[in-house]
Amino acid sequence: MAETVPSHPPAPEEGHPHHEEMSFWSKYIFPLDHKMIGMQYLFTGIAMAMVGGFFAYTFRMQLAFPGIEVPGWGLVSPADYNALVTNHGAIMIFWVAMPVLIAAFGNFLIPLMIGCDDMVFPRINRLSYQIFFLSVLVLIASFLVEGGAFGGAWTAYPPLSAKAEYSLTPLGSSLWLLAVALEFVAFLLGGINFITTAMNSRAPGMKMYDIPIVVWMIVLASIMFMLSVGPLVAGAVMLFFDQQLGTGFFDPARGGDPVLWQHLFWFFGHPEVYVVLLPAMGIVAEIITVFARKKLFAYKTVLYTAFGTGILSFTVWAHHQFVAGIDPRMAHIFTITTLLISVPIAEMCFVYIATLYGGSIRLTTPMLWALAFIAEFLIGGVTGIFLGASGADIYFHDSYFVLAHFHYTFFPIAIIGFYAGITYWFPKMFGRMLDDRLGKIHFWGTIIPFNGIFLPLFILGLAGQHRRIYNYEHFPELATPELQALRVLATVSLLVMLGFQLVFLVNFVRSLRRGEKAPQNPWKANTLEWQAPSPPPHGNFATLPTVYRGPYEYSVPGRAEDYWPQNAPE
Amino acid sequence: MGAVRRRLRTRLAGPLLAAAVLVAPGRALACAVCAAGETNNRAEFILTTAFMTALPLLLVGGVVLYLRARARRVHGAPPSPTSALEEPRRVA
Amino acid sequence: MIERLVASASSYAPDIDGLILLIAVLVGFWFLLTEAVFFWLILRFRARDGQRAEYITGEEKSQKRWITIPHLLVLVCDIFIVVGAVRVWYEVKQHLPEAQQTVRVIGQQWAWSFVHPGPDGRLDTADDIKTVDELHLQKDVTYHFELTSRDVLHSLSIPVFRLRQDAIPGRVIRGWFRPTKTGVHDFQCAEICGIGHGIMAARVIIETPDEHAAWMAEHAPTTSLAAAAVR
Amino acid sequence: MGKVVALPVRPRREPLLPNGVLGMLLFVLAEIMLFAGLISAFLVVKGLAVEWPPVGQPRLPVEETAFNTGALLLSGAALAWAQARFRRAPSTALRPVLLAVALGGLFVCFQGVEWVGLVREGLTLRSSTHGSFFYLIVGLHALHAVAAILALGWAALRLAEGRLRQDTFASVQLFWYFVVGLWPILYWQVYF
Incomplete structure (x- = not known):
C-alpha cells in the first residue's frame, strides 16, 4: 500500500533536533529513522558475512586437506560440501552484498546526501527491513530442518532443486527458496523507497547533475533490480509449486522444461551483478574525489556509462547459458552484447583513473580501499572477457576460472566496497574516528592474501578443473600434486585473510566506544551528509540545506579552502 | 538525455546489424545441430528472450518520456530549476 | 599455454586454445597498461605540502580525449575478440561435420x-x-x-x-x-x-x-x- | 565557474508525481515484469507441447470468461468516471467507486465459479502443465484483484468520511488499472 502521510512532519525551519525521547524498542528495534534502519541492515549484513566467511573457511579446508576434521565443523560430507558452497554463494550475494551496499549505504546516505530529513515512506522502509530479517530467519531455519540445507548451488537449477528425490533435501530447498523470495520482496520495497525519495525529496537547488554519484548509482541499481526481479520471483513461485505442490513446471517428464528456469534465473542473475556493482562504483567515486582533492573527471560521462551499463545489462544474461542447450545461434548475439558491456565499465574505470591526474592524493585508509577496488576490479573485468566470448567459454564454463573471475568482481564489490564505505562514513555514522593504523594493517592483511586465494584458482581453471567438486582425489590425473599445492596455497591465504578480519572487528568495536570524537566534516568533503552533525540526529539537519553547486568542487582556483560544500552560499 | 540516446544508437547500430547478419544465415542453413536439439519450443525461447530483454527498457523508456512530458506540462516549456528532470543550466 | 596444463586431444582444441591466447594478449596488454598508468598516477600525485590539486572538469573535448580514445580502442579489441569467438563457436557448436x-x-x-x-x-x-x-x-x-x-x-x-x-x-x-x-x-x-x-x-x-x-x-x-x- | 544561482528557499521541492503515485508506479512496473516472466514461461512450455491443451484436458471456458472480462473492463471505466467526478466534487465520486468495487467483486466471484467447474472437469493444479499454469497465472491475477478491491474499498471508506486525498486515490486507481489492464492480455494468452 502506498503511504502518503509522512510519519513525522517535515522539519520546521529551525530548531528541529529536540525530538521527544524514544523508548529502546521504538529507537533501535522498530525504528522509522532511515539511519537506524541502515544500521540494522549493516549489522545484519556483517553478521551474515561472518557466516558466509565461516562457510568458505570450512569448504576450503576440505578442498586443501580432503577428509580432515575441519576445526569448528568436523568432517565435511559431500552433502555438507554442497550445502556450504550453495549457501556461501547465496549469503554473500543476497544477504551481504545487497543489504550492505544497497540497503545499508542507501538508507544511510540517500536522505543525508540529498538533504532531506527521511525517506518518503518510512514505514515501508521499516517493513522492508523486517521482511529482510524474516528472510534471514527462514534461511537459518533451512539449515536446521530434517534433510539438511539446500545444496543445489545458488543458481538452483531444476530438476535437482525441484524434486526431493534428486536433491535429498525436501524441506531445506523450499525454505531456501522462500528465504530468497522474501529477500527480494524486502529489496523491492526498499528500492521503491530509494527511487521515490531521490526523485521527490531532494534539497531545493539540487539539480540532476548535482546529485552525488553514489546516490545516482544506488537509484539506478534499484531501478535495475526492480525491473529484473519479477521474472525470477515468478520462477521461484513455480519452483516452489514444483517442490511442494507437485506441479511439473520444470519436469520434462510432465511437459515442463528445465531450461526455462535458467531463462528466468539469469534474466535476473546478470543484471544483479551490476545492481551490486554500481553502488560500489559510486562509493569509490565519492572517496577518490575527496582524497585526491579533485573534481570527478567528466561527471556526466560516469552517469552515461552507468545508464549504458543499466541498459546493456538486460541484454547479456544468456551468456550464462552458452553451453546449457540454448539455440547455438543465440550465442553470437550474447557474445556481442557481453563484450559491448565491457565498454561502459572500462570507461568508468578510465574516468576514475583520470580523476587521479593532477590530484593531491592522500593515502588514508578509505582511499587505499577505493584504489584497491579499481586495481582488483580490473582483474575481474578483463577475465570476464574470456567468459563472455562464446568460443572460449566452451572451455571455461563452470570451471575454477569462472569462480576466480567472479570473485575478482564480487570481492571488490562486496568486501572492498564495503570497507571503503565503512571506513569513510564511520565518523558520520557513529560520531567517532576509526583508528588509522589498525585500518592500514587490516587493509594490507586483506588485500595481499585476497590475491593469494584467487590467482591460483585461475590456474586451476585453466587446467580444466571444475567448481563444486568436494574432493579432487577422485580425479588422479587432474589432481596432480602441483595443482593440489595451489589449492593449499589458496586455503592458507584464506586463513590469513580471515585472521586479519579480526583486526577490523577490534578496530570497529573499540572505535565505537573509545574512538576519537569525530568533527562534523573530518575529511573536508563537499557532499551534504558532512554538513550535518556527526552523528546526525533524527531529522538530520538543523535547517534543511539549499544546494548551490555540484558535489565535486574541490580545489577550485581562487578559493582559500580546497573544498566548497554544496550548501555553502559563497 | 538526447545525447545519450544518439550516442547509444550509433554505438549499438553496428553490432546489432552484425548480429542480424550472423543469425540470418544460421536460419537458412537449418544446420544439423539446430535440428538435432529436437525441441519444438526454440522459437518460443528466442521470442521470449527478445521480449523479456526489450520489455524493461521499454517500460523505463516509457516512464522517463512520460515524466519529461509531464515536466514540460507542469513547469512550462523551459523546465524550472526545481523540476525533477530538467537539463542543467550553468550560469557562466 | 593451456597445453602445458592439460593435453590437447581434439581437432578443435588448438582453435579454442588459440582464441584464449588471442584474448589473453589483447586483454592482457590493456590490463597491464591500465594498471601501470594507475600506479604511476598514484605515485606521481601524492599529496605534497603547499601544493594544491589541479581543477580539471574533464568535460572539455581536449580532456575527454583521454578517456574516449582508450574506450574506442577497447571497442576495437572487442571486435577482434568477437570475431574470433564467433568463428570458434561456429566450428565447435553450430556446424556439424559428417559423422563417421x-x-x-x-x-x-x-x-x-x-x-x-x-x-x-x-x-x-x-x-x-x-x-x-x-x-x-x-x-x-x-x-x-x-x-x-x-x-x-x-x-x-x-x-x-x-x-x-x-x-x-x-x-x-x-x-x-x-x-x-x-x-x-x-x-x-x-x-x-x-x-x-x-x-x-x-x-x-x-x-x-x-x-x-x-x-x-x-x-x-x-x-x-x-x-x-x-x- | 560562477554557478551561483540565487534560488528560492523552499522547505521541499514540488514533486513531478506525488510520492504515493510514483511509488505505486514503480511497484506496478515490477509487477508487470513478474507477469511478463510468467507469460514467457507459459509460452515456452506451451511451445514444448505437441498438443495444447494437452490430451484429456478440458478447453478453457472462453465465452463465459468474455463476460467476466467485460465486467472487469467496465469496472475500470467506472473508476475513471469516479476520478472525473472526484475532480469536480469529491463527494459525488462515491457511487462510481462503489460500482467499480462491485464489478470487481463480480469478476472475482465468477472466476471462482468457473474454477469450481474446471476442477470438476478434471483440470487441477497437478493434472498437467496446462492446469498448473492456468491456476498459477489466473490465481495470481485474482489475488491482485482481491488486494486491489480491498484497497478500493478502503479508499471508498475514506471518501465517505471525506478524508480521501487526490494522490492517495490516484495511487489506488493506478493499481486497479494495472489489474484491469493486465487481464485482457492474460485472457488472450492463456485462454485461447
Whole structure:
C-alpha cells in the first residue's frame, strides 16, 4: 500500500533536533529513522558475512586437506560440501552484498546526501527491513530442518532443486527458496523507497547533475533490480509449486522444461551483478574525489556509462547459458552484447583513473580501499572477457576460472566496497574516528592474501578443473600434486585473510566506544551528509540545506579552502 | 538525455546489424545441430528472450518520456530549476 | 599455454586454445597498461605540502580525449575478440561435420553411461557396446555424440577436447568431436547434480584403430545368433 | 565557474508525481515484469507441447470468461468516471467507486465459479502443465484483484468520511488499472 502521510512532519525551519525521547524498542528495534534502519541492515549484513566467511573457511579446508576434521565443523560430507558452497554463494550475494551496499549505504546516505530529513515512506522502509530479517530467519531455519540445507548451488537449477528425490533435501530447498523470495520482496520495497525519495525529496537547488554519484548509482541499481526481479520471483513461485505442490513446471517428464528456469534465473542473475556493482562504483567515486582533492573527471560521462551499463545489462544474461542447450545461434548475439558491456565499465574505470591526474592524493585508509577496488576490479573485468566470448567459454564454463573471475568482481564489490564505505562514513555514522593504523594493517592483511586465494584458482581453471567438486582425489590425473599445492596455497591465504578480519572487528568495536570524537566534516568533503552533525540526529539537519553547486568542487582556483560544500552560499 | 540516446544508437547500430547478419544465415542453413536439439519450443525461447530483454527498457523508456512530458506540462516549456528532470543550466 | 596444463586431444582444441591466447594478449596488454598508468598516477600525485590539486572538469573535448580514445580502442579489441569467438563457436557448436561414428552419452545420478556402436557401426542394434564411466574412441574418427540425461542436469566436460555441453533430461543434444591423440584422460561432470556430483568421474580412452578394433571384438555382444535373432 | 544561482528557499521541492503515485508506479512496473516472466514461461512450455491443451484436458471456458472480462473492463471505466467526478466534487465520486468495487467483486466471484467447474472437469493444479499454469497465472491475477478491491474499498471508506486525498486515490486507481489492464492480455494468452 502506498503511504502518503509522512510519519513525522517535515522539519520546521529551525530548531528541529529536540525530538521527544524514544523508548529502546521504538529507537533501535522498530525504528522509522532511515539511519537506524541502515544500521540494522549493516549489522545484519556483517553478521551474515561472518557466516558466509565461516562457510568458505570450512569448504576450503576440505578442498586443501580432503577428509580432515575441519576445526569448528568436523568432517565435511559431500552433502555438507554442497550445502556450504550453495549457501556461501547465496549469503554473500543476497544477504551481504545487497543489504550492505544497497540497503545499508542507501538508507544511510540517500536522505543525508540529498538533504532531506527521511525517506518518503518510512514505514515501508521499516517493513522492508523486517521482511529482510524474516528472510534471514527462514534461511537459518533451512539449515536446521530434517534433510539438511539446500545444496543445489545458488543458481538452483531444476530438476535437482525441484524434486526431493534428486536433491535429498525436501524441506531445506523450499525454505531456501522462500528465504530468497522474501529477500527480494524486502529489496523491492526498499528500492521503491530509494527511487521515490531521490526523485521527490531532494534539497531545493539540487539539480540532476548535482546529485552525488553514489546516490545516482544506488537509484539506478534499484531501478535495475526492480525491473529484473519479477521474472525470477515468478520462477521461484513455480519452483516452489514444483517442490511442494507437485506441479511439473520444470519436469520434462510432465511437459515442463528445465531450461526455462535458467531463462528466468539469469534474466535476473546478470543484471544483479551490476545492481551490486554500481553502488560500489559510486562509493569509490565519492572517496577518490575527496582524497585526491579533485573534481570527478567528466561527471556526466560516469552517469552515461552507468545508464549504458543499466541498459546493456538486460541484454547479456544468456551468456550464462552458452553451453546449457540454448539455440547455438543465440550465442553470437550474447557474445556481442557481453563484450559491448565491457565498454561502459572500462570507461568508468578510465574516468576514475583520470580523476587521479593532477590530484593531491592522500593515502588514508578509505582511499587505499577505493584504489584497491579499481586495481582488483580490473582483474575481474578483463577475465570476464574470456567468459563472455562464446568460443572460449566452451572451455571455461563452470570451471575454477569462472569462480576466480567472479570473485575478482564480487570481492571488490562486496568486501572492498564495503570497507571503503565503512571506513569513510564511520565518523558520520557513529560520531567517532576509526583508528588509522589498525585500518592500514587490516587493509594490507586483506588485500595481499585476497590475491593469494584467487590467482591460483585461475590456474586451476585453466587446467580444466571444475567448481563444486568436494574432493579432487577422485580425479588422479587432474589432481596432480602441483595443482593440489595451489589449492593449499589458496586455503592458507584464506586463513590469513580471515585472521586479519579480526583486526577490523577490534578496530570497529573499540572505535565505537573509545574512538576519537569525530568533527562534523573530518575529511573536508563537499557532499551534504558532512554538513550535518556527526552523528546526525533524527531529522538530520538543523535547517534543511539549499544546494548551490555540484558535489565535486574541490580545489577550485581562487578559493582559500580546497573544498566548497554544496550548501555553502559563497 | 538526447545525447545519450544518439550516442547509444550509433554505438549499438553496428553490432546489432552484425548480429542480424550472423543469425540470418544460421536460419537458412537449418544446420544439423539446430535440428538435432529436437525441441519444438526454440522459437518460443528466442521470442521470449527478445521480449523479456526489450520489455524493461521499454517500460523505463516509457516512464522517463512520460515524466519529461509531464515536466514540460507542469513547469512550462523551459523546465524550472526545481523540476525533477530538467537539463542543467550553468550560469557562466 | 593451456597445453602445458592439460593435453590437447581434439581437432578443435588448438582453435579454442588459440582464441584464449588471442584474448589473453589483447586483454592482457590493456590490463597491464591500465594498471601501470594507475600506479604511476598514484605515485606521481601524492599529496605534497603547499601544493594544491589541479581543477580539471574533464568535460572539455581536449580532456575527454583521454578517456574516449582508450574506450574506442577497447571497442576495437572487442571486435577482434568477437570475431574470433564467433568463428570458434561456429566450428565447435553450430556446424556439424559428417559423422563417421555416433556415440550416445547418458548422464544419471551419479555415473555416465556410454553406448558405442558395435562392429556394424550403427547405434540401436544388437551389437551396441554399453559401458559405464568409460568412453572408448578411435583416433582420427569424427564422432557425433547424442547427449541426454535420465534425471537432473549434468554436463559433459572433457578437458582434453576443450568440450563442454550440458545434458538435459528430456532432450537429446547432438554435437561432435574428433580425437587426435591417443591416451587415457579423466573427465568429470561439470554441472552440480546432487551429493554424488564430486564422484561422477569418467575416463575417455582414445585408441589406435587396431586397439579399438581389439577392444570392440572383446566387448561386443558377439553372439551372431542374437544379432540374427534381432534382425 | 560562477554557478551561483540565487534560488528560492523552499522547505521541499514540488514533486513531478506525488510520492504515493510514483511509488505505486514503480511497484506496478515490477509487477508487470513478474507477469511478463510468467507469460514467457507459459509460452515456452506451451511451445514444448505437441498438443495444447494437452490430451484429456478440458478447453478453457472462453465465452463465459468474455463476460467476466467485460465486467472487469467496465469496472475500470467506472473508476475513471469516479476520478472525473472526484475532480469536480469529491463527494459525488462515491457511487462510481462503489460500482467499480462491485464489478470487481463480480469478476472475482465468477472466476471462482468457473474454477469450481474446471476442477470438476478434471483440470487441477497437478493434472498437467496446462492446469498448473492456468491456476498459477489466473490465481495470481485474482489475488491482485482481491488486494486491489480491498484497497478500493478502503479508499471508498475514506471518501465517505471525506478524508480521501487526490494522490492517495490516484495511487489506488493506478493499481486497479494495472489489474484491469493486465487481464485482457492474460485472457488472450492463456485462454485461447
